[in-house]
Amino acid sequence: MSFVKNAAAGAVLGGSVLFTAGLGVANAQPVETTPDGLVNIAVGDTTILQAVPTDAAAATAGALCASAPEDVNALAEQVDADGTDQTVCAGLPGGDLMLTQNVSAEAEQPETATAPDDAGQEAG
DSSP states (O other): OOOHHHHHHHHHHHHHHHHHHHHHHOOOOOOOOOSSSEEEEEEEEEEEEEEEEEHHHHHHHHHTTTOOHHHHHHHHHHHHHOOOOOOEEEETTEEEEEEOOOOHHHHHSSSOOOOOOOOOOOOO
């Protein structure tokens, strides 16, 4: 009879560990883009400026693309607000010049759930 009790207790404890680990994964939230006034500038697949203010990004992109900084600033503010990438100009030697939303390092790495450590428990 003790074998049945141990098996039932093991199943309950094992299930609870899996359940609590699953809660950590279920509560993971997608990266939210909140306007912070900062964007990235990339040419092709290479980021050339990271987390720069929208006005500085507009001036830089405007100079590289021979565009009016006011027009590029509107795109930069849209990228910061919406999080959608915008192409400023195409045909540069390295590829298209893109404005992208900056994402912090904390937001890029999702939290992982950890199971409780069983090293201190006795078998029995």
